[in-house]
Amino acid sequence: MEENGNKLHKTMTSQPGMSDVVLGCVMPYIDDPKDRDAVSLVCRRWYELDALTRKHITIALCYTTSPDRLRRRFRHLESLKLKGKPRAAMFNLIPEDWGGYVTPWVNEIAENFNCLKAVHFRRMIVKDSDLEVLARSRGKVLQVLKLDKCSGFSTDGLLHVGRLCRQLRTLFLEESAIIEKDGQWLHELAVNNSVLMNLNFYMTDLMKVSCEDLEFIAQNCRNLASVKISDCEILDLVGFFHAAPVLEEFCGGLFNEQPERYAAVSFPPRLCRLGLTYMGKNEMPIVFPFASLLKKLDLLYAFLDTEDHCLLIQRCPNLEVLETRNVIGDRGLEVLARSCKRLKRLRIERGADEQEMEDEEGVVSQRGLMALAQGCLELEYLAVYVSDITNASLQYIGTYLKNLCDFRLVLLDREERITDLPLDDGVRDLLRGCEKLRRFALYLRPGGLTDVGLGYIGQYSPKVRWMLLGYVGGSDVGLLEFSKGCPSLQKLEMRGCCFSEHALAASVMQLTSLRYLWVQGYRASESGRDLLAMARPFWNIELIPARRIVGEDAVIEHPAHILAYYSLAGPRTDFPESVIPLDPSAAGISS
Amino acid sequence: MSRASVELDFFGMEKQNCCKSRFQKSLDRRLSFRGLQGALSKVNPELIKSVIASGLKNPQGQDNVYQMDSNKSFSVPSSPKETQSLFPALPLLTPAARATSENGPETAPLTIFYNGTVSVFNVPRDKAESILKLAVEVEGNSKNVEPIDSKVASPPSDRQQLLETLNGDLPIARRKSLQRFLEKRKERYFLFCF
Numbered sequence: 001m002e003e004n005g006n007k008l009h010k011t012m013t014s015q016p017g018m019s020d021v022v023l024g025c026v027m028p029y030i031d032d033p034k035d036r037d038a039v040s041l042v043c044r045r046w047y048e049l050d051a052l053t054r055k056h057i058t059i060a061l062c063y064t065t066s067p068d069r070l071r072r073r074f075r076h077l078e079s080l081k082l083k084g085k086p087r088a089a090m091f092n093l094i095p096e097d098w099g100g101y102v103t104p105w106v107n108e109i110a111e112n113f114n115c116l117k118a119v120h121f122r123r124m125i126v127k128d129s130d131l132e133v134l135a136r137s138r139g140k141v142l143q144v145l146k147l148d149k150c151s152g153f154s155t156d157g158l159l160h161v162g163r164l165c166r167q168l169r170t171l172f173l174e175e176s177a178i179i180e181k182d183g184q185w186l187h188e189l190a191v192n193n194s195v196l197m198n199l200n201f202y203m204t205d206l207m208k209v210s211c212e213d214l215e216f217i218a219q220n221c222r223n224l225a226s227v228k229i230s231d232c233e234i235l236d237l238v239g240f241f242h243a244a245p246v247l248e249e250f251c252g253g254l255f256n257e258q259p260e261r262y263a264a265v266s267f268p269p270r271l272c273r274l275g276l277t278y279m280g281k282n283e284m285p286i287v288f289p290f291a292s293l294l295k296k297l298d299l300l301y302a303f304l305d306t307e308d309h310c311l312l313i314q315r316c317p318n319l320e321v322l323e324t325r326n327v328i329g330d331r332g333l334e335v336l337a338r339s340c341k342r343l344k345r346l347r348i349e350r351g352a353d354e355q356e357m358e359d360e361e362g363v364v365s366q367r368g369l370m371a372l373a374q375g376c377l378e379l380e381y382l383a384v385y386v387s388d389i390t391n392a393s394l395q396y397i398g399t400y401l402k403n404l405c406d407f408r409l410v411l412l413d414r415e416e417r418i419t420d421l422p423l424d425d426g427v428r429d430l431l432r433g434c435e436k437l438r439r440f441a442l443y444l445r446p447g448g449l450t451d452v453g454l455g456y457i458g459q460y461s462p463k464v465r466w467m468l469l470g471y472v473g474g475s476d477v478g479l480l481e482f483s484k485g486c487p488s489l490q491k492l493e494m495r496g497c498c499f500s501e502h503a504l505a506a507s508v509m510q511l512t513s514l515r516y517l518w519v520q521g522y523r524a525s526e527s528g529r530d531l532l533a534m535a536r537p538f539w540n541i542e543l544i545p546a547r548r549i550v551g552e553d554a555v556i557e558h559p560a561h562i563l564a565y566y567s568l569a570g571p572r573t574d575f576p577e578s579v580i581p582l583d584p585s586a587a588g589i590s591s
Numbered sequence: 592m593s594r595a596s597v598e599l600d601f602f603g604m605e606k607q608n609c610c611k612s613r614f615q616k617s618l619d620r621r622l623s624f625r626g627l628q629g630a631l632s633k634v635n636p637e638l639i640k641s642v643i644a645s646g647l648k649n650p651q652g653q654d655n656v657y658q659m660d661s662n663k664s665f666s667v668p669s670s671p672k673e674t675q676s677l678f679p680a681l682p683l684l685t686p687a688a689r690a691t692s693e694n695g696p697e698t699a700p701l702t703i704f705y706n707g708t709v710s711v712f713n714v715p716r717d718k719a720e721s722i723l724k725l726a727v728e729v730e731g732n733s734k735n736v737e738p739i740d741s742k743v744a745s746p747p748s749d750r751q752q753l754l755e756t757l758n759g760d761l762p763i764a765r766r767k768s769l770q771r772f773l774e775k776r777k778e779r780y781f782l783f784c785f
Contacts, residue, residue, distance in 0.1 A: 088764070090766055090767055090768075091764035091765060091766055091767065092764065092765070092767055092770070093764055175767070175768055203768050203771075205771075278776075278779070300768075300769070300772070301772045303776070325769075349766065349769055350763075350765065350766075350769065351773075352773050352776075357773070357776070357777070357780070410763065412763065413762070413763055443763070470763075495761065496761045520761070521761045548710065548711060559761065
């Protein structure tokens with residue numbers, strides 16, 4: 001910066017406007033990525049200043065650029081987030097060996113990114129050797145390590161992290177598929193770290209971790225604020241809870257003993273974010289003493305029925321985040337609407353299909369949605385699996401939920417008859433009413449949304465950047481109409497389409513902001529060449545051809561996928577057998 | 592579908608395979624498969640099943656082959672719950688298996704798109720050719736067949752059927768984490784019940 005200042009001093013007299021010194025003071029305060037993007041486009045000087053001062057980069061798909069390019073532009077990066085596999089991987093739709101290897105990135109980080117303190121890999125393949133390289137090279141400075149829904153490594157790799165990353169404030173492993181050799185890694189962490197604030201191995205199936213090590217960590221790390229673990233008997237955690245006085249968040253555990261025994265468990269006084277695995281109706285009362293403090297409640301992996309939800313939720317007036325399954329039912333949503341006026345995020349997942357496993361009342365429909373819309377006016381995020389729906393309920397959402405940024409609706413396929421289809425008008429009114437909407441998902445069934453409705457989505461979603469559309473529209477006409485709009489749409493995912501390759505390609509060419517497309521289930525053309533109509537420079541097109549997987553009790557047909565994305569790095573060089581690149585030049589088509 | 596496209600050098604045996612790019616090989620496979628789809632669209636399903644069964648009677652390099660029950664009746668899928676695979680008992684083909692069979696001289700993958708389902712088999716070359724010849728013959732002889740314009744993807748009624756089947760065939764995918772939880776819950780349920 002001093003060097004720039006000196007150089008600049010000479011030009012200051014000749015160049016009117018803001019000096020680089022001033023700019024250099026101001027720019028570090030600009031954090032929003034879109035603002036930074038704009039700043040870097042002003043002129044060469046601003047581009048360079050942005051490159052020197054940018055703190056965080058998210059690369060939404062690791063194949064869109066290369067480690068080399070990243071290093072050349074942002075050498076002083078402090079925080080990096082990389083995403084690999086398509087989102088569909090979270091639903092078991094993507095082959096395990098699809099790609100997204102962290103190795104080239106880790107190697108570049110080890111060599112050149114001297115300021116990097118935070119690393120977040122999401123849906124990527126990580127090897128033990130990668131963790132060793134990272135720990136050896138950056139262990140002394142690394143503060144945040146997130147292996148988020150990753151796979152390919154074992155607890156041996158984590159040993160290096162535990163031993164060498166002594167400055168770690170955050171270790172996040174949630175939903176990663178980890179090969180478990182032993183629980184030694186947690187012991188290493190306990191012995192070597194005294195600054196840990198967030199520890200997360202939730203949903204990892206790690207069984208060999210010891211509760212003593214957890215207690216040890218709590219004793220050593222006086223700032224321990226959030227702990228999310230795998231299955232571990234709650235009664236064995238009594239010592240841990242005592243040793244963690246500033247704990248605010250806890251998820252995990254399990255309940256294997258007689259319900260009466262849990263009365264002895266006392267939780268830390270500041271606990272306000274909670275999720276107790278396998279908690280049932282009989283254990284639920286242990287939460288009552290501090291329910292009014294709760295800001296976040298995770299009931300996704302609890303054993304509660306609709307009535308239990310009502311009893312618990314009415315005691316939580318300060319709730320801001322609720323995650324649960326559709327067993328909450330319409331009645332539970334009505335209680336939520338009455339009791340939780342500060343609710344900001346609500347996620348309702350799909351429960352079991354078999355009637356015996358879930359409550360009869362456990363279905364969500366227009367009744368619950370309408371109550372929710374009128375009651376929880378501060379909602380910003382709403383994701384829900386419904387069994388029935390009407391246009392009116394969507395209109396309610398558009399009328400009342402003015403703060404909604406992220407809306408996702410899936411119409412389950414159990415009921416043959418839905419009260420009110422198609423949803424054209426409701427969707428239109430929701431989009432028009434929720435002016436802040438940035439993310440939108442609509443997953444219906446044939447007849448759920450006509451071509452007119454699909455056109456409405458295009459017309460009334462000016463700010464939406466990500467969309468997932470399932471079984472919408474009736475023909476290519478709808479898709480083409482849709483693609484005339486959506487001016488901000490960067491990432492589009494579609495499933496169960498009736499659209500032809502020709503229309504898909506044409507719509508891609510019309511969507512002005514589109515940089516990423518994923519499609520599964522579409523009308524393939526006879527020659528298969530219609531997709532190449534979207535061939536253009538820097539646009540990678542990949543196919544995962546149809547597959548047939550034989551499981552233990554079922555044969556699953558996986559229709560073909562299309563994945564297309566802008567890339568500065570050219571086509572991938574690490575394709576597995578299951579992924580085929582479309583190369584326009586090889587097919588004899590000029591792009 | 593014109594005869595010429597079905598008689599394409601299906602496995603690229605005549606041409607030098609090694610000179611082709613990987614994409615070109617896959618494109619050839621895809622082009623040929625599309626042609627086959629058109630040809631097979633009018634063939635009696637029972638006939639296809641019996642031909643495949645006889646083709647697999649003497650497999651080479653196969654460890655586990657199941658004889659198909661030719662008495663099993665085939666029903667056209669009309670809703671997601673009634674969907675039946677046309678060839679339920681036949682060996683699967685994973686991409687890994689496909690790789691090894693491509694290199695082996697004896698069998699090669701034969702992919703059949705039929706009525707919205709996709710199946711892949713390892714068949715020896717002569718059997719594959721007899722299947723193809725039969726498909727073309729049946730198409731030519733059948734009185735019910737309408738002449739199919741090679742430029743049209745498939746006759747409208749077929750397309751509609753394919754569309755409906757395809758739309759009905761994709762079940763709503765479950766999130767991995769929820770899936771595992773529901774399975775564990777079932778285990779605990781039965782564990783504590785007995």
